[in-house]
Amino acid sequence: MKNLFLTFALVLTTLFSFAQDKSSTITVTIDNVTSDKGTVKLSLHTADTFMKGKGLMTAESEIKDGKITVTFENVESGDYAIIAFHDANSNDKMDFRDNGMPLESYGVSNNSMSFGPPNYDDAKFTVADKDLELNIRF
Structure with a gap:
């Protein structure tokens, strides 16, 4: 009985060690920002938060030569949308x-x-189960 329990515990431990992380990375590029003044602010939303308040994740980037790149990490599988805006006067x-x-x-x-x-x-x-690269245009 003791051997059966130890074998079962070993099998469960092995199964859990092979479980894969189901989160993804979303890399967003915006390459047509009109000026390098201020920052670009982005937020990741579900249908419940879109245009209704703060997103699930937020990011901000300085602008270099009219371009920004931001990464959202550990995003769970599901449907999302991203909103971005150029905060040119840095008033948040x-x-x-x-x-x-x-x-x-x-x-x-x-x-x-x-x-x-x-x-x-x-x-x-x-x-889903792979990383994404998105380009947003202003």
């Missing part, structure tokens, strides 16, 4: 005109740009 928020139009450049994953606010279904992408 997106600025708008009186009529509600943005004063600062922005973009979303899949580069879906329509009139009005971004739509999650147009911007969403799926994270």
Whole structure:
């Protein structure tokens, strides 16, 4: 009985040691920022958080020659969307005109740009078992 228990414990230990981490890395590049002033802020969202508040993960990058690259690590499998904006005046928020139009450049994953606010279904992408590289255009 003792040998059976030890064998079972060894099998379980071996199975758990071969279990793979199901998280991925998302690398985002934006290469058309209009100036190197300020920073670019990005946030990773699910359908529940998109355009409703803080994302699941956030990142910020300085701009070099109109380009930034940011990495989101340990992203679990699922559907997500990314929102990015150029905080040109470094006030930690997106600025708008009186009529509600943005004063600062922005973009979303899949580069879906329509009139009005971004739509999650147009911007969403799926994270599975491999790393992703995305390019967002402003």
